Amino acid sequence: MESTSDGMTLGLVIVWLAALAVNVLIGYWAGKVGQRNGRSFALCFCLGFFLGLIGVLVVYLIGPGYDSRPAPYGVAPPPGYGPPPDPHQQRTRVCGQCGKLVEGSARFCGYCGAQVAGPAPRR
Numbered sequence: 001m002e003s004t005s006d007g008m009t010l011g012l013v014i015v016w017l018a019a020l021a022v023n024v025l026i027g028y029w030a031g032k033v034g035q036r037n038g039r040s041f042a043l044c045f046c047l048g049f050f051l052g053l054i055g056v057l058v059v060y061l062i063g064p065g066y067d068s069r070p071a072p073y074g075v076a077p078p079p080g081y082g083p084p085p086d087p088h089q090q091r092t093r094v095c096g097q098c099g100k101l102v103e104g105s106a107r108f109c110g111y112c113g114a115q116v117a118g119p120a121p122r123r
């Protein structure tokens, strides 16, 4: 292998840097996939970084983690995870007097002032 040409050396460095960048990208991809499955981002990043596409395949194959850790940042919690909405606060009713929509927490219509009919808790 001859290294008389500086251009050839520069080309090799560029190729090496490009390969490194591709590995970082693949590692990031594998990390995100693993993170979505509840795995460690760093672990899956290393898999993708060192093994390339095979590492991504491994991350896909190992699937979701068995331990149900809290969802990491940027991932929406599964349905039913958050607090359920309060039915008394969220429900809207129709005013029997003017037909406008009235918030469930209000006992009187905000448009015509009539008492809103509905299953409001009495106290």
Ligand SMILES: [Zn+2]
Pocket: 095, 096, 097, 098, 099, 100, 109, 110, 111, 112, 113, 114
């Ligand atoms: Zn009304």
